[in-house]
Amino acid sequence: MTRGSQASGPARRIENAEAFQEVFGVSRETLARLSAYEALLKTWQKTINLVSPATLDQVWHRHFADSAQLLELGLADFPPSLGRGSPAGAKGWVDLGSGGGFPGLVLAVLLAERAPDARMTLVESDARKAAFLREVARNTGVAVEIRAERSEKAATQANSRTRDVITARALAPLPKLLGLAIPFFSPSTVALFPKGREAEVEVSEAQKRFGFDYSLAPSLTDDEARIVIVRNLAARTEG
Numbered sequence: 001m002t003r004g005s006q007a008s009g010p011a012r013r014i015e016n017a018e019a020f021q022e023v024f025g026v027s028r029e030t031l032a033r034l035s036a037y038e039a040l041l042k043t044w045q046k047t048i049n050l051v052s053p054a055t056l057d058q059v060w061h062r063h064f065a066d067s068a069q070l071l072e073l074g075l076a077d078f079p080p081s082l083g084r085g086s087p088a089g090a091k092g093w094v095d096l097g098s099g100g101g102f103p104g105l106v107l108a109v110l111l112a113e114r115a116p117d118a119r120m121t122l123v124e125s126d127a128r129k130a131a132f133l134r135e136v137a138r139n140t141g142v143a144v145e146i147r148a149e150r151s152e153k154a155a156t157q158a159n160s161r162t163r164d165v166i167t168a169r170a171l172a173p174l175p176k177l178l179g180l181a182i183p184f185f186s187p188s189t190v191a192l193f194p195k196g197r198e199a200e201v202e203v204s205e206a207q208k209r210f211g212f213d214y215s216l217a218p219s220l221t222d223d224e225a226r227i228v229i230v231r232n233l234a235a236r237t238e239g
Contacts, residue, residue, distance in 0.1 A: 012220075013061055014060050014061040014064075014065040014221070015058075015060060015061060016060055017031050017034065017035055017060060019060065020034070020060050020064060020065060020068070023065065023220075024065075024068050024071075024110075026110065026113060027113055029113070030109060030110060030112070030113045033109050033112075033140040033141070033142065034064055034106070034109060036136075036139050036140055037064075037101070037105070037106075037109065037136050037139075037140060038059050038060070038064075040132070040135060040136050040139060041056075041059060041063075041100060041132075041136075042056065042059075044132050044135075048128050048129065048132060050099065050100035050129065050132060051063060051099075051100050051102075061221055062221070063100070063102045063106070064106055065220060065221050066102065066103070066169075066194065066219070066220075066221045066222075067101075067102045067103030067104075067106035067107060067169070068103075068106055068107070068110055069219065069220040069221065069227070070103050070107060070167055070192045070194070070227065071107055071110050071111070071114065073190075073192055073217060073227060073229060074090055074093070074107070074164075074165040074167070074190065074192055075089075075090050075114070075115070077090070077164075077188070077190045077231075078090040078164060078188075089164075090115065090118060090164040090165050091115075091117055091118050091119065091164060092118075092119060092121075092162070092163040092164045092165070093107065093108075093111070093118060093119065093120045093121065093163060093164065093165045093166075093167070094120070094121040094123065094163045094165075094166050094167075094184055095107070095120065095121070095122050095123065095166075095167045095168065096123050096151040096166070096167070096168040096171055096177070096180055096181070097123065097124065097125075097151050097168055097169075097170075097171035097172075098122040098123060098124040098129070098133060099124060099126075099129055099169075099170075100129065100132065100133075101122070101132075101133055101136060102169055103167050103169050103194070104120055104121075104122045104144075104167060105120075105122060105133055105136060105137070105142070105144065107120060107167065108120035108122075108137075108142050108143075108144045109140060109142050112141075112142050112143075119143070119144075119145065120144045120145070121144070121145040121146075121147060121163075122144055122145070122146045122147065123147045123149065123150075123151050124146070124147075124148060125148065125149055125150040125151070126148075127148055130146055130148035133146050134146055151168075151171065151180045152180065161184065162184055162185060162186035162189060163184045163186075163189060164188065164189060164190070165189070165190055165191070165192065166181045166184050166185075166189060166190075166191040166192070167191070167192050167193070168180075168181075168193055169193075169194050170194075173202055173205070174193060174195065174199075174202035174203060174205065174206040174228060175202070175205050175206040175208075175209055175210070177191075177193055177206075178191075178206050178209070178210050178212070178230065178233060179209070179210075181230075181233065182210070182233055182234075182235060185233045187232070189231070189233070190229060190230070190231050191228075191229070191230040191231075191233070192227055192228075192229055192230075193227065193228045193230070194219065194225060194226075194227050194228075195225065195226055195227070195228050196222075196224065196225050196226075197224040197225070197226075199216060199225075199226040199228055200216070200226075202228070203216075203228060208236075209235065209236055210233060210234065210235055210236060211232075211233075211234045211235075211236055212230050212231065212232055212233040212234070213230070213231045213232045214228060214229060214230050214231070215229045216228060216229070217229060
């Protein structure tokens, strides 16, 4: 699976807005939205632990670029419409355990430009973090659904609300993630889970409980990290 215009090879540092724009080719309006997001993140971080303090000066690389790299992977399985309307077919997105908005809210900002008909649902159980997400969405003018509840509850209430794309970052090991994601799965759903150097180990553990197709994509921001791409998810039956 390709990254579109994103470069492959060793991870590069994306230190600021200009470098982000060069890599991802976003508009000035999208860049302004992300800059407003950065300012709010640094203000709210003083009272709420949204990200690791050690990464606060690396927001564009560690959080924005690390999230944005999922966009093309999510859109790749859904070809553009041949008629009028959204240029991308992946309309329904859900991000589990959104925290400070990574990757879901960053993806929502990018989708506002690339696929304005798409809708992102952010699931975050911490009420203060959910309030932060609402503030960023309000300030940037990005339409998202924010569900201030645990991912487990959102999963049990998913019913027929399947999604085209499911994302989660640093929420849980892959076996648990797949258990949370499965109610949102349809035959066409793709799930994108950034993982570290133990990605293969997590996949092996998850295969004991679930059947699924998967591939590993290299991370743009970390040479040792991988993005686990999951399709055709089903629980294994015992016996």
